[in-house]
Amino acid sequence: MSQPVLGAEGVAKSFGPVQVLFGVDFDVRPGEVHALMGENGAGKSTLMKILGGYQPPTAGTIRVNGQPVQFSGSGDAEALGIVLIHQEFNLAETMTVEENISLGREVRRGLFLDKKAMRERARAALAELNCPVDPNARVSGLAVSERQMVEIAKAVSRDVRVLIMDEPTAVLTGAETEVLFRLIRRLTAQGVGVVYISHKLDEVKAISDRVTVLRDGRHIATRPAAELSQDDIAQLMVGRDLSDMFPPKRELAPDAPVVLEVEGLTVPGWVENASFRLRRGEILGFAGLVGAGRSELIEGMLSLRHRTAGTIRRDGKPVRIRNVGDAAAHGIAYLTEDRKGKGLLVGKGLRPNLTLLALDRYGRFFIDERKEATVLERAVEEFDIRVKSMDALVGSLSGGNQQKLLLAKTMQVEPSILIVDEPTRGIDIGTKRQIYLFLHDLARRGASIIVISSEMPEIIGLSHRVVVMRSGVVTGTLSGDAIEEAEIVRYATGLKGGTKGVSNDAIVHA
Amino acid sequence: MTQSSMPDAVRRRSSGFDLKLWGPFLALAGLIVLGTLVNPVFLSPGNIFNVLTRTAFIGIIAVGATFVITSGGIDLSVGSLAAFASGVTIVTMNALVPAMGPGWHVVALGMLVAVGLGLAAGLVNGVLVTKGRIEAFIVTLGTMGIFRSLVTYLADGGTLSLDSSMRSVYRPVYYGSLFGIPYPILLFAVVALIGALIMYRTRFGRYCAAIGSNEEVARYSAIDVDRVKLLAFMLQGLCVALAVVIYVPRLGSASATTGLLWELEAIAAVIIGGTMLKGGYGRVWGTVVGAVMLTLIDNILNLTGAISVYLNGAIQGAIIIVAVLLQRGTASKR
Amino acid sequence: MTQSSMPDAVRRRSSGFDLKLWGPFLALAGLIVLGTLVNPVFLSPGNIFNVLTRTAFIGIIAVGATFVITSGGIDLSVGSLAAFASGVTIVTMNALVPAMGPGWHVVALGMLVAVGLGLAAGLVNGVLVTKGRIEAFIVTLGTMGIFRSLVTYLADGGTLSLDSSMRSVYRPVYYGSLFGIPYPILLFAVVALIGALIMYRTRFGRYCAAIGSNEEVARYSAIDVDRVKLLAFMLQGLCVALAVVIYVPRLGSASATTGLLWELEAIAAVIIGGTMLKGGYGRVWGTVVGAVMLTLIDNILNLTGAISVYLNGAIQGAIIIVAVLLQRGTASKR
Amino acid sequence: QDKIKMGVSIPAATHGWAGGLNWHAQQAEKRLEQKYPNLDVILVTARDVGRQANDLEDLVSVRQIDALVILPFESAPMTDPVRAVKDAGKFVTVVDRGLTDPSIQDLYVAGNNPEMGKVSAQYIKQKLNGKGDIVVLRGIPTVVDNQRVEAFQEEIKGSQIKVLGMEYANWNRDDGFKVMQDFLSRFPKIDAVWAQDDDIALGVIEAVKQAGREKEMFILGGAGMKDIIKRVMDKDTLVPADVLYPPAMIAEAMEITARHLVEKAPIEKQYIIEATLVTPENAAKYYYPDSPF
Numbered sequence A: 001m002s003q004p005v006l007g008a009e010g011v012a013k014s015f016g017p018v019q020v021l022f023g024v025d026f027d028v029r030p031g032e033v034h035a036l037m038g039e040n041g042a043g044k045s046t047l048m049k050i051l052g053g054y055q056p057p058t059a060g061t062i063r064v065n066g067q068p069v070q071f072s073g074s075g076d077a078e079a080l081g082i083v084l085i086h087q088e089f090n091l092a093e094t095m096t097v098e099e100n101i102s103l104g105r106e107v108r109r110g111l112f113l114d115k116k117a118m119r120e121r122a123r124a125a126l127a128e129l130n131c132p133v134d135p136n137a138r139v140s141g142l143a144v145s146e147r148q149m150v151e152i153a154k155a156v157s158r159d160v161r162v163l164i165m166d167e168p169t170a171v172l173t174g175a176e177t178e179v180l181f182r183l184i185r186r187l188t189a190q191g192v193g194v195v196y197i198s199h200k201l202d203e204v205k206a207i208s209d210r211v212t213v214l215r216d217g218r219h220i221a222t223r224p225a226a227e228l229s230q231d232d233i234a235q236l237m238v239g240r241d242l243s244d245m246f247p248p249k250r251e252l253a254p255d256a257p258v259v260l261e262v263e264g265l266t267v268p269g270w271v272e273n274a275s276f277r278l279r280r281g282e283i284l285g286f287a288g289l290v291g292a293g294r295s296e297l298i299e300g301m302l303s304l305r306h307r308t309a310g311t312i313r314r315d316g317k318p319v320r321i322r323n324v325g326d327a328a329a330h331g332i333a334y335l336t337e338d339r340k341g342k343g344l345l346v347g348k349g350l351r352p353n354l355t356l357l358a359l360d361r362y363g364r365f366f367i368d369e370r371k372e373a374t375v376l377e378r379a380v381e382e383f384d385i386r387v388k389s390m391d392a393l394v395g396s397l398s399g400g401n402q403q404k405l406l407l408a409k410t411m412q413v414e415p416s417i418l419i420v421d422e423p424t425r426g427i428d429i430g431t432k433r434q435i436y437l438f439l440h441d442l443a444r445r446g447a448s449i450i451v452i453s454s455e456m457p458e459i460i461g462l463s464h465r466v467v468v469m470r471s472g473v474v475t476g477t478l479s480g481d482a483i484e485e486a487e488i489v490r491y492a493t494g495l496k497g498g499t500k501g502v503s504n505d506a507i508v509h510a
Numbered sequence B, C: 001m002t003q004s005s006m007p008d009a010v011r012r013r014s015s016g017f018d019l020k021l022w023g024p025f026l027a028l029a030g031l032i033v034l035g036t037l038v039n040p041v042f043l044s045p046g047n048i049f050n051v052l053t054r055t056a057f058i059g060i061i062a063v064g065a066t067f068v069i070t071s072g073g074i075d076l077s078v079g080s081l082a083a084f085a086s087g088v089t090i091v092t093m094n095a096l097v098p099a100m101g102p103g104w105h106v107v108a109l110g111m112l113v114a115v116g117l118g119l120a121a122g123l124v125n126g127v128l129v130t131k132g133r134i135e136a137f138i139v140t141l142g143t144m145g146i147f148r149s150l151v152t153y154l155a156d157g158g159t160l161s162l163d164s165s166m167r168s169v170y171r172p173v174y175y176g177s178l179f180g181i182p183y184p185i186l187l188f189a190v191v192a193l194i195g196a197l198i199m200y201r202t203r204f205g206r207y208c209a210a211i212g213s214n215e216e217v218a219r220y221s222a223i224d225v226d227r228v229k230l231l232a233f234m235l236q237g238l239c240v241a242l243a244v245v246i247y248v249p250r251l252g253s254a255s256a257t258t259g260l261l262w263e264l265e266a267i268a269a270v271i272i273g274g275t276m277l278k279g280g281y282g283r284v285w286g287t288v289v290g291a292v293m294l295t296l297i298d299n300i301l302n303l304t305g306a307i308s309v310y311l312n313g314a315i316q317g318a319i320i321i322v323a324v325l326l327q328r329g330t331a332s333k334r
Numbered sequence D: 001q002d003k004i005k006m007g008v009s010i011p012a013a014t015h016g017w018a019g020g021l022n023w024h025a026q027q028a029e030k031r032l033e034q035k036y037p038n039l040d041v042i043l044v045t046a047r048d049v050g051r052q053a054n055d056l057e058d059l060v061s062v063r064q065i066d067a068l069v070i071l072p073f074e075s076a077p078m079t080d081p082v083r084a085v086k087d088a089g090k091f092v093t094v095v096d097r098g099l100t101d102p103s104i105q106d107l108y109v110a111g112n113n114p115e116m117g118k119v120s121a122q123y124i125k126q127k128l129n130g131k132g133d134i135v136v137l138r139g140i141p142t143v144v145d146n147q148r149v150e151a152f153q154e155e156i157k158g159s160q161i162k163v164l165g166m167e168y169a170n171w172n173r174d175d176g177f178k179v180m181q182d183f184l185s186r187f188p189k190i191d192a193v194w195a196q197d198d199d200i201a202l203g204v205i206e207a208v209k210q211a212g213r214e215k216e217m218f219i220l221g222g223a224g225m226k227d228i229i230k231r232v233m234d235k236d237t238l239v240p241a242d243v244l245y246p247p248a249m250i251a252e253a254m255e256i257t258a259r260h261l262v263e264k265a266p267i268e269k270q271y272i273i274e275a276t277l278v279t280p281e282n283a284a285k286y287y288y289p290d291s292p293f
């Protein structure tokens, strides 16, 4: 077995008084995919940031090709070919895709930048990822999945010997994940060592050679992937058995009233003439490939995007929703898919984030901070937010815990209709199950839920009915036994159902 | 951007954060020590009252500016608005005297006009920023010119003076005191207190900070972004009007030079106080301290005769930098 | 499927963006039409050269400001620095004349002093911002006072005048022309061109934008953030020095009031040109257009005699707002 | 288009005296255009030296004036731009602040700044019987201010008048108020204040009143603002006198120039308006209640 190209020995890390890593050993060899697993807040991202030179370890040694090294910044690590794709996006939003991909390693011809070469390089990197983004587009205009692809393109377009990917697929769909895996296989074939972090056990099984599990900042096990089943990994991670992810579906009362009806909704450039109904106590799944316009449909409904047509009926009565506030007044709450850009104020504490959406519930005139604190404590418990201090800034939470906080925030308005967009993005398998239970329970108590998800099992396991979209058009609504993967894919790819999507013309003239 | 400043903030938060919080107050204490060394008269109640009373104008305006800046905007028009509102107030009162006779009712009407004008000006700025989607910098640069020009026009290039019969009625609002404390100081304290309450304890304050730190998140959190921004500008207008209410009785006049560069002073007070120019994080008490510091520097320079008058500005500039350097320095070291 | 949808995305992004891109140029065109309507002389070559020559000072300074603002900073000290550098240049040349006699070598030495001073001032600002970790607003507010004060001191409160023998030597730098184009316009064009090259075609330009957009990302991309910021301030200092080089021969003097409020004008030119005040996105050609627009407004007001002089400021303000409103308006509608 | 065009370039109303200047210029414009139907007066105001130079260019190149009346923002820097106007063959009248090259002007109408400082000093000396402590509030750092202060200091030299403190008050009431407040804190005894300018003086008066020290000192301003003249007229002990420096000189310059242009009236090269001391005896003569200044 070849020598590890990158290794950590007894690495410990503290943030002030809080210790998050305790003497962790970890290494990666050339040409292998080493998966790093663990619950939210286990310390995976922190360990990777240490390996990538972004943060110094409090104790322990980092070795590159067996030699101990000390990074004074990510530049040092990158010079040695160690590249980290962050869990949180690290793109300069006001700049273009190409500028971001080239950032820090621009190509020059003489004094000036060789823009053509850089554009070509960016285009090639994106093409390899099958990513249709224009290199001249500004990052601020990209969707989260596209941003992730740009991050990956940025990383792999460097001279990479060790590629560390922190939950790259959290925002990707199945098809995109496939593309990424192809890329990973090509890289490993060239001898690149890959560290892969994910909460999706099937992916980990599929791609990795070895698996290391962390729990509460401690190294638990490192084993060949072939020796471990998905259940084994889950058990190592959470320390207990996780047999059934999804609670059994409850039959919907046949006379359950329609609580929300959307008809003929059009969001120029994104969604055309979309209609659906939601019944009381129902969990309605929305499936589709990336760009199908599911998020845009909901955002259009909530007037977060400009919509040109469509009626919305709440309990049979037409309602006007001009903003999120109106929606909340009608008992509708929306959990966005873009946690950092639209969901949370990363520079602020937990308390103001939690209550921001429903601040009017905390006192008529002055904010009742004590009540806020109590509610925060309750939310931390209820949603199992792993946080060392209630004063922490949201940006210092682990990705999964941010997601839990976002869910808690959304639930603050006590919605009777809850719309969740990629609700388990970045959430570990144990907590995922808790969230599924939570949603199930909510529906049982009479709330109605819309789940937009790119994770097929999630959609299938939770939904009473599934709306499938393609290119901005609802191509079918499945229920009962028809809810199974192959059938959904048929509708999502256009093999079945309506064929006419948002045409190019519609977009151009919009 | 908010993201970028995060780890820093985190690091500081865990250990030295308190010092960042207390920095402006430390700098203020340093200045007071300096002042006392320069001239013992500095600590006389008379001088302290003078300083605080003078601070009141900029201070009250800066409290309003704290909200605008926190919500990610900026208002360059405050100085001109102060001049314009003063002018209109004076003209109104002068016009009312013949009919109503000099008296408190005329003063009250004058104040009402000032407040109305302040709110209206804030509304205009706010609407142009929110509905017109123009950068606050440009909008208020424009209105700055407009207000300044209007007061010049109103005064025919010269000075608008309050009717002398009204002057004696109105005078006590600036020169009078309650329990020995001059009214302007009291008003300043009340404005700061209410400002702090609004900033830290009400939804509006939270919303300002949320919008300043990430407008999208605010929108997705059911915040009526435009409305909050508009209100911040109107609050700023109101603060300017309150400053006018105590400014007019001081000299009883307004001219094209009234309030010149007040916008710069107000913004400087806000930033020295620790509010971030990029928005998202506002500190009302810091602003108060910042405003007092600026007046103190002037005062200390006037109390010493040691230095060439030509160099006053240099010393002023150096003190500002050093004061902030020390406060930031101490904060980051620990 | 994703593959096929790509062209849409491209088109969608580019269509909305272009108008935002062309906004400042459209507004400029509008102003030119307005000027022509007001007075046909407006389009005479003489007037156009006058306007452009005048724009040169603010324009050159604003090109530098574009970099500082793009990298997330701000420089309030440029006007004072211009005054101070002018003063020092004049004093230096006057001192050299007795020994070296009036001539081009003295002018060259004077220019060298200006450039050295500009770079040094930029260095000071930059070091205080990067090493001192003080907000650029406060640092440059401080140095603004310092430079202004120093020139007052140097001039003993009065005016520093260039030796008359030197004046005639130096004069052509402002009043002379090459192929019929006045030197200041040529210098302005060269500075703008180089500025645009640096902004759009070099790493430095990109790094400025990256830092202004997200400092953390820039740092993660192995960019030496402090160095880039420092260089931006020095570039600004250099631009101020170049403006001084053509300013001194124009009026041959410097005083405490030289360059007053130039900082505001320069920043306004930058923002009107479409650069974002919060940083991350800079547009050199936009800045040039912004600077020309500001001078044009003045010029147009001089061409008409219709309005009370007191209201000039109001019209100026209104034109700025309307021009930007139109350009933003058209951009967002399509 | 065969009207005679007279361009008038003055500083914008950025302080009280300049405000008066603007008012008088506008009054004169109206008056002259009525009086001489074939005269077109073009009044432009500038915020700073650079803009005033721009204005001159515009007046010559696009407004095509025949004569220029200018009150320069500053003497030295405006010399060349005015020379350019002269070289373009225009008649040039310079007001108040003399150019560094007097040969440029065809006509010079001016107050006398050194004289003003001197008269002020003489009055203070005489009123204090040659002995006392005074404070001085200066204007904006400019040549005008320097000339006044230098002449003032020259004149008190040798007497027992002591200048306790001197600070800039920028020809501004608010600054006058602030600076005087601090002088009052700093000095327990002040016999007189030379405020040099009536705007500053108004601020000083309020500060002194606030401190309740009206009996202790007197204040000498300058310019001839109506409020101050009124006080002198009313025998206010706090403001026993004023020194004239009338902004109306611009109107005089415009009138002389216009008369020369239209009627070809002969002119003298120079009109100097003396810095007259205004006392209760002669105050009524200088009181214009309708002026904004």
Ligand SMILES: Nc1ncnc2c1ncn2[C@@H]1O[C@H](COP(=O)(O)OP(=O)(O)OP(=O)(O)O)[C@@H](O)[C@H]1O
Pocket: A015, A018, A020, A038, A039, A040, A041, A042, A043, A044, A045, A046, A047, A087, A386, A387, A388, A396, A397, A398, A399, A400, A401, A426, A428, B007, B010
């Ligand atoms: N800058 C920081 N300051 C303080 N605490 C931090 C900081 N960064 C991370 N932490 C804490 O360290 C712990 C580990 O976080 P980390 O991001 O490594 O978890 P993770 O394993 O990546 O979790 P997830 O699966 O949710 O991404 C968390 O409790 C987090 O709150």
Ligand SMILES: Nc1ncnc2c1ncn2[C@@H]1O[C@H](COP(=O)(O)OP(=O)(O)OP(=O)(O)O)[C@@H](O)[C@H]1O
Pocket: A141, A142, A143, A144, A145, A146, A173, A288, A289, A290, A291, A292, A293, A294, A295, A296, A337, A421, A422, A452, A453, A454, C005, C006, C008, C009, C010
């Ligand atoms: N027609 C299109 N052309 C180019 N890009 C597109 C198109 N449609 C979508 N995209 C890109 O794909 C991104 C994802 O689209 P969208 O958010 O609508 O998908 P979704 O159905 O909500 O799926 P998910 O939530 O999984 O991303 C879009 O934001 C957009 O950038």
Ligand SMILES: [Mg+2]
Pocket: A044, A045, A046, A087, A166, A398, A399, A400
């Ligand atoms: Mg993580």
Ligand SMILES: [Mg+2]
Pocket: A294, A295, A296, A337
């Ligand atoms: Mg989506």
